Amino acid sequence: MKKLSIFIFICLMMLTACSSAASNEKQLTTANIIEAFKSAGLEAEKPSDLKQKEFGNIREEGKRILVPSLGENAGGRIFKFGNETDLQQAKSYYDELGNAGSMFFSHTYSKGNFLLQMNGEMKDSEFEKYKKVMDEEIR
DSSP: OHHHHHHHHHHHHHHHHHHHHHHHHHHOOHHHHHHHHHHTTOOOEEEEEOOTTTTTTTEEEEEEEEOGGGOTTOEEEEEEESSHHHHHHHHHHHHHHHHTOGGGOEEEEEETTEEEEEETTSOHHHHHHHHHHHHHHOO
C-alpha cells in the first residue's frame, strides 16, 4: 500500500510539473520576450503592434522591434502563434523570401509558439544571442 501511495504521489508531481510548463508558455507574451531581450542587454527598442495584414489571421500576437545598431528603422518582429502549423507557415514565408535573393534575407528562429524574424544585416553571432534568450525564456 505504501509503494502504491508513493507511486501515485510521484505521478501527481509529474503531472503538475508538465501542466505548469504548458501553462507557462500560454502565459508568456511577445512583450515578455522583448523584456527578456532588453534584460539581457540586447537591443529591442520601441516595440509596436504589427498591422493586421502581417499574419493577422493566423497569429495571436505580433510586435515589431527596432535595433538601432542596424540602422534607422531596422529591426525585426516577434510573433506568437496558436499552433505549430501557423508558425511554420509564417517561418516558411520569411525563409522562402530570403531564398529569392540576399536583399530579402532575414534571420528566423522559432521556439515553442514564438517566431523571431530579424533583419538580415544582423551578424549571425548577434542573432545567436537573441536565440539564446528565447531558449531560456520558452520552456
